[in-house]
Amino acid sequence: MQETAVAVELVGVTKKFGSVVATNDVSIGIKKGETTALLGPSGCGKTTILRMIAGFEQPTSGSLRIAGQEVGGSRPYERSVGILFQQYALFPHMTVWDNIGYGLRRRGWKRPEIAERVLEMLRLVRLENMARRWPSELSGGQQQRVALARALATRPSIVLLDEPLSALDAQLRQTLRVELKEILGAVSATVLLVTHDQEEAMTFADRILVMQAGRIEQEGSSPDLYFRPKTRFVAEFLGKSNWIDGVSLVDRGPVVDTFRSAAGTIIKIPTSQAMQADVCIRPERIELVSANAGDEQAILLSGTVREAVHAGADIHVLIDTVEGPFTVFERSRDNRTILPGAPAHLLIHANDCMLLPPEGRQ
Amino acid sequence: MSKRFQDSVWRVLTTSTVVLSIVFLIAPLAVVTLLSFDSRTFLGPLPPPSLSIRWYIRFFSDEMILRGLRTSLLLATAVTFVATVACVAVAVTMMRTRFAGKKAISAFLLSPLVVPPVVLGLGILLYLSALGIVDGFTRLLCGHLIIAIPYVVRASLISLSGVNPIYAEAAMSLGATERAAFWTVTLPLARSGIVAGAILSFAVSMDDVAVSMFLTDAQTVTLPVVLVSAMRANFDLTIAAASVLFMGIIAILMVVLDRTVGITNVFKNGS
Amino acid sequence: MPMRSFVARLALSVPAAAIYLGLFTLPLAVLFVESLRPFVPGFIGGSRDAGLTLSNYQNLLSGAFSAALATTLKLGLAASLAGVALALPLAHICARSNSRRVETMLIGFLILLMFLGVLVRAYALQLFLGSVGPLRPLINVLGIATTNRAYIEFTVCAGLLHYVLPMSVLTLIGSLRSIHSSLHECAQSLGASAWMAYATITLPLCAPAILTAFLFSFTFSLSAFVIPMILGCGRVNFVSTLVYTRFSEIANYPSGAAISISLLALSLTAVAVLSTAVRRWTSLRSHT
Numbered sequence: 001m002q003e004t005a006v007a008v009e010l011v012g013v014t015k016k017f018g019s020v021v022a023t024n025d026v027s028i029g030i031k032k033g034e035t036t037a038l039l040g041p042s043g044c045g046k047t048t049i050l051r052m053i054a055g056f057e058q059p060t061s062g063s064l065r066i067a068g069q070e071v072g073g074s075r076p077y078e079r080s081v082g083i084l085f086q087q088y089a090l091f092p093h094m095t096v097w098d099n100i101g102y103g104l105r106r107r108g109w110k111r112p113e114i115a116e117r118v119l120e121m122l123r124l125v126r127l128e129n130m131a132r133r134w135p136s137e138l139s140g141g142q143q144q145r146v147a148l149a150r151a152l153a154t155r156p157s158i159v160l161l162d163e164p165l166s167a168l169d170a171q172l173r174q175t176l177r178v179e180l181k182e183i184l185g186a187v188s189a190t191v192l193l194v195t196h197d198q199e200e201a202m203t204f205a206d207r208i209l210v211m212q213a214g215r216i217e218q219e220g221s222s223p224d225l226y227f228r229p230k231t232r233f234v235a236e237f238l239g240k241s242n243w244i245d246g247v248s249l250v251d252r253g254p255v256v257d258t259f260r261s262a263a264g265t266i267i268k269i270p271t272s273q274a275m276q277a278d279v280c281i282r283p284e285r286i287e288l289v290s291a292n293a294g295d296e297q298a299i300l301l302s303g304t305v306r307e308a309v310h311a312g313a314d315i316h317v318l319i320d321t322v323e324g325p326f327t328v329f330e331r332s333r334d335n336r337t338i339l340p341g342a343p344a345h346l347l348i349h350a351n352d353c354m355l356l357p358p359e360g361r362q
Numbered sequence: 363m364s365k366r367f368q369d370s371v372w373r374v375l376t377t378s379t380v381v382l383s384i385v386f387l388i389a390p391l392a393v394v395t396l397l398s399f400d401s402r403t404f405l406g407p408l409p410p411p412s413l414s415i416r417w418y419i420r421f422f423s424d425e426m427i428l429r430g431l432r433t434s435l436l437l438a439t440a441v442t443f444v445a446t447v448a449c450v451a452v453a454v455t456m457m458r459t460r461f462a463g464k465k466a467i468s469a470f471l472l473s474p475l476v477v478p479p480v481v482l483g484l485g486i487l488l489y490l491s492a493l494g495i496v497d498g499f500t501r502l503l504c505g506h507l508i509i510a511i512p513y514v515v516r517a518s519l520i521s522l523s524g525v526n527p528i529y530a531e532a533a534m535s536l537g538a539t540e541r542a543a544f545w546t547v548t549l550p551l552a553r554s555g556i557v558a559g560a561i562l563s564f565a566v567s568m569d570d571v572a573v574s575m576f577l578t579d580a581q582t583v584t585l586p587v588v589l590v591s592a593m594r595a596n597f598d599l600t601i602a603a604a605s606v607l608f609m610g611i612i613a614i615l616m617v618v619l620d621r622t623v624g625i626t627n628v629f630k631n632g633s
Numbered sequence: 634m635p636m637r638s639f640v641a642r643l644a645l646s647v648p649a650a651a652i653y654l655g656l657f658t659l660p661l662a663v664l665f666v667e668s669l670r671p672f673v674p675g676f677i678g679g680s681r682d683a684g685l686t687l688s689n690y691q692n693l694l695s696g697a698f699s700a701a702l703a704t705t706l707k708l709g710l711a712a713s714l715a716g717v718a719l720a721l722p723l724a725h726i727c728a729r730s731n732s733r734r735v736e737t738m739l740i741g742f743l744i745l746l747m748f749l750g751v752l753v754r755a756y757a758l759q760l761f762l763g764s765v766g767p768l769r770p771l772i773n774v775l776g777i778a779t780t781n782r783a784y785i786e787f788t789v790c791a792g793l794l795h796y797v798l799p800m801s802v803l804t805l806i807g808s809l810r811s812i813h814s815s816l817h818e819c820a821q822s823l824g825a826s827a828w829m830a831y832a833t834i835t836l837p838l839c840a841p842a843i844l845t846a847f848l849f850s851f852t853f854s855l856s857a858f859v860i861p862m863i864l865g866c867g868r869v870n871f872v873s874t875l876v877y878t879r880f881s882e883i884a885n886y887p888s889g890a891a892i893s894i895s896l897l898a899l900s901l902t903a904v905a906v907l908s909t910a911v912r913r914w915t916s917l918r919s920h921t
Contacts (some may be wrong), residue, residue, distance in 0.1 A: 054535055076534040077542075089532040093550045103536030154537065239425075365826040369892070372828040376722040383719045383798065387746060390757035390795070393767060397760060407765045426789050448648035455642040471649070474657055478856030480873040481893040484880060486669055487659035508656040511649075524662065561748070569750025586752050593756060593863055602760070605753040612748050615828040616741065 006068070007158050007190040013062035015048050022048040024214035025062070030158065035184070035191040037205035039237070042196060044211040048195045050160050055079050065085040067157040077106070082151030082159045086167070088143045090135040094108045096146050097131040103154040121149040125183055140168075141176055148180070152187055158182065161193045165200050177203060198238050202226075204354060208212045208236050226282075232359050235280045240325045242286070244279040246335075246358060256297075256350070267299055268350050277355040284329040288317065288338075289345050299353075301326070301346040308338040319344045391609065398602035401443030405599065416605035424600060430585035437502055437584065438567040445511040446560045450549070453518050457544055470516045474508055479572035482508060487576045505573040512564035517562065521555020522548065561619065565612070634715040661897075689891035698892060701842040701870040706784060706863050708871075709813075709854030711794035717843055720801035721793075727802065728809035740806070754795050754861040762788045762864075785869050792860040797853060801846035808842030809835070818852045838871035841915045855900050 008030040015023045023045040030036050038046040039219045051057040052064060065071045071079055090099050100121050104114045125145040127345055133275035136355060144164065151159055164180060165173045181204065184191055195201050201208050202222040209219040210233075218234045247259040247267055259267040259277065267279060289300075290349035303321035315327045315340055326346060330336070338344075369552050386478060393408065400406070401414035416580060421427055437472045452471070474482065486505050533543035550555075578587050589601050669685040690710035693699075727739050746754070760766055777784050812835060820830035836843070861871040870878075872892060 054529060054531075055474065056534075075539070076531070077539050081535060083532065083535045085532060087528060087530060089526075089528045091547055091551075093547075093553075100536075103470070106537035106542060120501045150404070186535060258614075366825045368828060372826070372831075374724075379722045380726055383723050386791075387742075387795065387798065389767075390754065390761035392755075393761045394757040396764075405765050407754045407769055408767050411836070443651075444648075451645040452649040455645045471653070475899055476852060477657075478858075478873060478893070478896050478900055479642075480856065480858050480876045481664065481897050482657075482660070484876060484889055484893050485664035486656060488886065489663040490661035492663060504656050507652055511652060565750060569669060569752055571752060572873065574878065577712070589752065589756075590859070590863065593759070601756055605756055608753055610748060613745060614680060616745055616748065620741070 005032055006030065007034075007066070007194070009063075010049070010053075011063045011065075012053065013049075013059045013064060015057060016043075016060045021214050023052075023059075023237060026214070026216060028191060028209060028216070030192060032190050034207060035099055035193065035277070037180075037193040037195060037208045038211060039195055039198060039201040039202035039208050040211035041237070043213075045214040046194045046196075046211050047162070048161060050192070051329065052156065053192070054081050054083055054160060060172055080154070080157040082149050082156035084144070084147050084159065084164055086162045086164070088135075088147040090147055090150070092135055093271060094134050094135075094137070095131070096127065096138070099135070099146060099155050102150065107154065109327060117153055121153050124152070124200045125149045131138060141172070141179070144176065145179070145183070148183060152183075152189065158192055160189045163195050163197070163200075164193070166195060166197045167206075180204075192318045193226070198326045200236070210237060220256045220316040224327075229280065229354065232278065232280075232356055234358060235354070240283050240327055240329075242281045242283060244281075244323045247277055249275045260321060263302065265299060265323055266351060268297060269353050271349065272355050274316045274355050274357070276358050278358050280354040280356055281348055281352055283316075283327045284314075286326070286328045287347040288330060289330060289347045291343075291345055297350045299348040299350075301345075301348065303344050303346065305338055305340050305344050307340050317344070319336065319346065321346065363405050367568045370386070380483040394444050394602050394605050397599055400599060400602075417599045418607070420598075420600045421603045421607065426583070426588050427585065427600070428605070430583045430588035431443065433499070433502075433582055434568055434585040437499070437506055438501060438564045441510050441567045442509060442514075442564045443512045445563050446556070448509065448557070449514040449518050450556070451508045453522055454544065456519075457522070457548070458538075467491045468515075468519055471519075475512045475516075479509060479570070480576075483576035485575070489575075496579075498577070498579040501577040501579075502574060502582060505577045506570060509570060510566045510572055513562045513566055514556070514559040517559025518552070518556050520524045521552040521558075524555070557619070561615070586590075653746050664890050665894055668894050670887045672885050672887045675679060679825060689887045690895070692888065697870070697875060698872070698895075699702050701872050701875045702848075704786070704869060705855060705871045707855070707868075708790045708793060709851055712814055712854050715790075715794055715852035716801045717847050718796035719798055719847055720805055720846060721839075721843075723798075723800045724805035724809050728806050729814070740803075746799045747803070752863075755792050758788065758792050758795060759864055762791060772884055780866075784870060785864070786868055788864045789861050789869050789871075792864045793850075793854050793857060795851040796860065800849055800853070804846040804849060805839065805842050808839045809903060809918055812838050841911045844907060844911045844914065848904065848911070851907070852903055855896070855903060872899075879895050898906045 002267070006029055006122060008028070009079060010026055010028045010076055013026045014021065026045070028036075028049075040046050051061040055074060055078070055137055059072055062072075063070060066079055066233050068082065078207065091102065094102070100112045100118045115194070118131075119128075122131055125148060127145055127149070130138065130142065130146075131332055135146070138146065141234060148159075159181075165177055168176065172322060177200075183200070191205075193204055193210065205222075207221060208225055210217045210225065212233050218230045220228075225234055226238050229238065235241045235289065244261050244265065244267065247261045247265075249257060250260045251258040253271070255271060256268050257271055257274075259269060259279070261267065261279075269279075291302075301321045301323060301324065303319040306325070308318075309316045309331065314334060315332055315336075315338065317328045317330060319326045319328060328346065330338070367518070396408065396410065397405075397614050398417055399413040399415065400410035401412040401416065403416075428458060456467070481579055483505060487501070490496075490501050495504075529547050529551060530540075530543045533547045534540070538546060545584060569586060571582070571590055574584045575590075578584065585604075589604060592601050643727055659711050666685075668689055669687065671688060701778070723739075726741075732735050740816045762768060771787045772784075783788065816834055816838075817830050821827065856873060857871055858873040858877070861869060862874050865874065866872070874895065876889045876892045876896070879892065
């Protein structure tokens with residue numbers, strides 16, 4: 001087993017607060033140099049995992065290893081973990097220089113060594129001439145960079161990011177994300193990002209672990225999770241989705257299986273193993289066509305437009321069909337007006353249908 | 363009566379109340395200041411016909427007053443020092459939040475504040491006499507200590523618990539033990555509140571009359587006790603000079619403190 | 634590790650514990666015991682040899698003590714109520730004014746007053762309200778002599794008010810600040826005039842703070858010593874000044890002790906009652 005390649009490992013970690021189970025038998029392996037995201041709604045346990053890795057909570061059972069060492073039971077200051085807090089938590093009574101050097105002073109480094117390292121960090125985050133400033137004199141973005149420099153100064157085995165971008169507006173988010181990735185990439189840091197924002201997770205991390213109710217539902221890259229969700233929760237959390245529920249297999253062919261919904265819609269999907277399924281289709285993959293367009297491999301659904309909302313680059317069209325309400329994202333075009341009450345025809349390609357196991361219905 | 367009329371009446375009422383209150387608070391102090399520069403040797407009605415600084419000269423040449431001043435300053439400094447040290451020490455032991463009976467202990471530490479000073483004065487006198495401690499300065503030290511320390515305790519507890527726990531967590535994640543985090547991060551951040559408490563304890567000691575009157579003896583007197591006897595005995599305006607000097611010192615002290623530690627901010631958010 | 638820190642913790646608590654035990658608990662106990670000793674005139678303090686007695690307490694029920702108690706309660710109540718009433722508009726300005734400058738100046742001034750303590754202000758009021766003060770012409774016109782008992786009571790009350798007012802304002806500021814201005818504006822947009830919005834929205838929400846301010850003011854007035862001593866001219870007596878008289882003029886320590894213990898009991902009762910009221914009120918409100 002390549003011990004050195006795994007930065008942090010959780011095996012069967014369960015955490016209970018009284019009778020509340022925050023994490024339930026969770027196992028995660030984070031490789032060195034990798035950027036991983038823990039994504040999930042509030043209360044799913046992601047923050048608990050962050051605090052357990054940091055050492056502010058102890059697992060009720062299971063094992064937690066950082067850089068190969070078992071750390072369950074050790075205090076935060078005995079671990080090699082760097083944290084970028086959501087509120088930055090820069091010490092208001094210390095200058096930027098003293099903030100960054102704080103961890104080094106605690107570890108007993110000598111003055112000249114500290115100076116060298118702090119300068120190195122300031123250069124890394126491009127704040128060389130801010131060394132003597134106080135945190136209150138810095139902008140939000142600068143404070144974040146200082147907080148990151150402070151966390152990286154001690155060369156931690158893993159850097160934990162607690163929702164670094166969710167409180168920011170869209171413009172700032174883009175800029176800071178690029179900056180953060182650059183800085184973290186420059187030191188080949190191992191990063192664990194914790195967030196409830198799927199866009200933050202998808203744009204930042206190489207690998208995403210989706211959590212719900214204390215368990216990991218699915219892990220994979222961003223396209224994996226978006227185009228091949230394994231459960232309904234993951235499909236709906238990662239983006240908007242349309243559903244044809246409860247289809248049953250009527251004919252298994254060598255290349256194509258034919259499914260049929262309760263409302264009678266025929267769905268042809270490349271061979272699968274399923275007998276029953278829920279079908280998920282992403283809104284941007286559906287085309288609005290005129291009545292007679294269509295081909296053998298595609299589903300054609302008819303319906304009536306309920307509303308069409310212009311949302312910048314896309315128009316979000318809500319259409320009532322025999323299979324229920326469908327949302328379609330159409331690119332905005334000048335010559336196109338979609339009116340409520342108008343008839344609509346939805347063209348869905350077989351390849352865009354994602355089969356998911358049916359979830360205890362009725 | 364229309365609502366707009368009601369509003370106007372209301373505004374007039376509240377504004378005049380505020381103005382009257384402020385005048386009430388300032389006017390007596392202004393009168394004292396004016397009278398302290400009165401050139402007459404007796405207490406006459408306002409306004410003084412001419413100004414002089416005779417009373418200030420009297421103040422600095424009165425032996426009794428100077429003795430009292432020296433004693434008071436010495437006492438206040440000693441009391442503030444001991445109280446602050448004892449208080450920070452106790453605060454360190456109480457820093458772990460999951461402390462059984464923390465509330466009860468805090469309440470006990472603050473309880474001298476609800477005991478009337480006269481009660482403490484008489485009680486301490488009887489107690490120290492029973493122990494055979496008759497030295498005036500020691501007795502005064504004991505008395506002032508117990509009335510001043512709750513102020514430091516209160517200020518320290520409030521400001522320490524007001525420090526966001528996330529700073530201590532950040533410190534620990536960077537390698538500081540709980541104790542190192544307390545001394546290098548939490549305590550410095552609570553500094554202004556603790557200093558406010560220390561200043562308050564100094565002021566309480568300088569100003570105390572009730573406890574001191576029981577504990578002074580012929581050799582050791584505090585300035586307030588001297589002034590009180592003067593107030594009851596004659597109509598000497600030296601006391602006015604003393605008051606103005608005291609006001610001046612306090613004002614300067616406050617400006618200095620606000621610039622360095624931000625005292626007004628501590629009180630701005632309510633006590 | 635846990636063992637060492639426990640011992641360290643104990644050691645750190647020793648100074649404070651010594652102060653509180655030695656200078657607080659024990660003296661109060663001694664005081665209590667003294668109050669149960671009989672007084673023999675001509676001797677200093679209570680006699681050690683005779684047994685314990687309740688006679689000191691029984692003597693309180695008549696004469697000087699009840700008069701002093703009545704005065705204390707009357708003037709204390711008046712000053713506390715007036716203090717809270719006047720503090721509200723002042724606190725409002727401190728908490729809500731549009732000018733930062735005004736706020737800081739006002740709050741700074743109030744803190745300055747607090748730091749000045751009791752003595753300087755009591756003396757200032759003695760001059761201000763006395764026979765040489767600027768109010769002299771007015772008093773003469775109204776035909777009030779400065780030795781009139783009612784006038785002296787008024788002076789003492791003013792003295793208490795001068796101390797109690799800044800304290801109440803500072804207590805109320807925090808509470809007023811926490812009330813979001815949108816609540817007041819909402820009430821007005823729903824049709825309430827300014828004073829109505831104030832009475833029905835702001836005041837009830839501040840009630841715990843108002844009660845607390847009253848509590849501080851009243852307990853201060855109960856224990857007031859310097860103010861009645863200087864402004865009372867020997868004629869208006871508070872319970873505290875009575876203790877001192879018993880001690881200094883008659884050396885009747887047991888009686889002084891008995892009065893002290895009674896005063897302490899009174900003070901604690903007031904605190905207990907009002908604190909419970911504050912707590913009850915706050916828990917009612919917390920259903921929001």
